[in-house]
Amino acid sequence: MRWFRMILLSSLIVGGLVYFAQQQEAEVQVTARRGVPSSVLVAPAPIWSPVAATPALYAIEKASAPHIEARQHTSGAREDILTLGRFGDAHHVRLTLIQGSTDPARSFFVDIVRRAAQAGLAVSRNAQSRMLATKFGSVEAAAMTLVGKIEQDCQTFRFADADSSFGFQGWVCGADALDDAQLACFIDGIALGNAASPSLKALFVRAERNRTEACGPSARTASIGVRTPPRP
Numbered sequence: 001m002r003w004f005r006m007i008l009l010s011s012l013i014v015g016g017l018v019y020f021a022q023q024q025e026a027e028v029q030v031t032a033r034r035g036v037p038s039s040v041l042v043a044p045a046p047i048w049s050p051v052a053a054t055p056a057l058y059a060i061e062k063a064s065a066p067h068i069e070a071r072q073h074t075s076g077a078r079e080d081i082l083t084l085g086r087f088g089d090a091h092h093v094r095l096t097l098i099q100g101s102t103d104p105a106r107s108f109f110v111d112i113v114r115r116a117a118q119a120g121l122a123v124s125r126n127a128q129s130r131m132l133a134t135k136f137g138s139v140e141a142a143a144m145t146l147v148g149k150i151e152q153d154c155q156t157f158r159f160a161d162a163d164s165s166f167g168f169q170g171w172v173c174g175a176d177a178l179d180d181a182q183l184a185c186f187i188d189g190i191a192l193g194n195a196a197s198p199s200l201k202a203l204f205v206r207a208e209r210n211r212t213e214a215c216g217p218s219a220r221t222a223s224i225g226v227r228t229p230p231r232p
Contacts, residue, residue, distance in 0.1 A: 047074055057196060058082060058097050061189035066093070077101050077165075087121060087173065088150050094119060095170035095190070099200065101160075108140050112156045115169050121146045132157070132180055134187045135211040141183060146173065155183050164203045185215035 053068040057080050060066060066082040073079075077100040084093035096115060106114075108129050116123055129142040141157040152173045160167035172178055172186060188211055192204040 059191045091174040097168040135207040188215040
């Protein structure tokens with residue numbers, strides 16, 4: 001039986017060595033896992049963040065106080081959205097003014113479609129765009145039908161100045177369709193508030209020098225729907 005005891009002892013020794021080896025390997029794996037920090041999921045910062053809309057950076061001459069929203073891009077660009085009335089009202093305006101925009105150049109139609117989508121609207125019909133002479137220079141405009149819960153005929157417009165990285169886009173909608181002279185005078189009524197950068201102030205100062213008598217501060221161009229004399 002001596003050989004049996006030797007086999008049994010050898011088996012116990014081998015089994016013990018295997019057990020201790022397995023325990024050591026498990027401890028190494030636990031230590032390795034503890035040494036690797038657990039991954040933490042962090043949501044990226046939003047590209048656009050709301051900012052204080054007061055004091056108002058822009059105004060619309062002679063118009064009732066618009067509803068204003070402002071937001072800032074991570075790049076430093078800023079958008080101010082001025083709204084008069086609601087879509088579907090007899091008179092409705094939505095004007096988006098952009099500073100420091102780095103957006104790629106897009107067609108006029110695509111820009112208006114994007115802005116309409118932001119307002120929960122769509123474009124169902126559009127006419128050929130045309131150029132209007134304003135205090136800012138040439139502004140592209142087009143008649144479009146915007147659609148939400150209802151349809152409404154609107155005059156849409158867009159302006160961009162590459163030198164100052166400033167521009168604006170928007171529309172005027174209502175039962176009384178604006179002719180080119182009225183729309184140009186409405187755009188001339190876009191004014192700058194007090195809290196503005198020197199470059200933006202300089203742009204508006206230059207713009208005011210280009211303003212015609214037909215759309216001057218004393219002219220009756222204030223409210224949307226009020227007839228104005230034709231621009232020379």
